[in-house]
Amino acid sequence: MINEKFxxxxxxxxxxxxxxxxxxxxxxxxxxxxVTWFLWALAxxxxxxxxxxxxxxxxxxxxxxxGFGPLLIFIASFVNRKAYWKITKLDIVCGAIxxxxxxxxxxxxxxLLAITFSILADxxxxxxxxxxxxxxxxxxxxxxxxxxxxxxxxxxxxxxxxSFANYGFAVYILIICLTLYTLIKFKVGKNYFKSDSAKEVx
Numbered sequence: 001m002i003n004e005k006f007x008x009x010x011x012x013x014x015x016x017x018x019x020x021x022x023x024x025x026x027x028x029x030x031x032x033x034x035v036t037w038f039l040w041a042l043a044x045x046x047x048x049x050x051x052x053x054x055x056x057x058x059x060x061x062x063x064x065x066x067g068f069g070p071l072l073i074f075i076a077s078f079v080n081r082k083a084y085w086k087i088t089k090l091d092i093v094c095g096a097i098x099x100x101x102x103x104x105x106x107x108x109x110x111x112l113l114a115i116t117f118s119i120l121a122d123x124x125x126x127x128x129x130x131x132x133x134x135x136x137x138x139x140x141x142x143x144x145x146x147x148x149x150x151x152x153x154x155x156x157x158x159x160x161x162x163s164f165a166n167y168g169f170a171v172y173i174l175i176i177c178l179t180l181y182t183l184i185k186f187k188v189g190k191n192y193f194k195s196d197s198a199k200e201v202x
Contacts, residue, residue, distance in 0.1 A: 010151035017147030018069025028082035039125030040070035050114035134189035148177035
């Protein structure tokens with residue numbers, strides 16, 4: 001276990017990763033899915049309020065940064081028209097379900113259910129980007145997800161009391177960031193399709 005103030009380092013890593021992605025978006029090198037990034041900003045910020053209500057302190061900083069970074073990226077997507085990613089039916093469906101999960105948070109109130117619904121909303125909001133990262137990894141940038149995974153790991157190492165309120169969101173962020181980093185960095189989808197094409201030729 002490390003000192004809980006290391007969460008400040010985790011927050012810095014998140015900011016650097018998000019800043020790099022936002023800069024690449026402004027330059028037109030990446031094309032963020034606006035539905036995903038808007039909801040990725042909204043859901044964690046709701047989770048922060050729920051964590052604070054449960055008495056979470058330092059670990060809530062990582063959750064806040066997980067929401068603040070996507071907000072920067074969402075705003076950056078409007079700066080450069082080349083950064084626009086066309087919204088599909090999948091985006092609309094996932095966005096609607098994600099918003100429904102957030103509405104359920106408002107109905108259920110605060111606490112563990114709010115954190116659970118925030119994680120669910122965040123995951124569903126991420127489906128379009130997971131699909132995009134699998135099919136077209138060149139439209140994404142891996143650094144934000146690499147730093148997100150490192151940030152989540154640092155946050156988990158600072159936890160003294162292992163309650164779901166403390167570790168739930170951090171564990172989820174670690175898993176989804178590692179998944180996206182792998183898809184984008186190693187072009188898993190592209191390599192999979194190339195492998196299938198090779199088999200057909202043989």
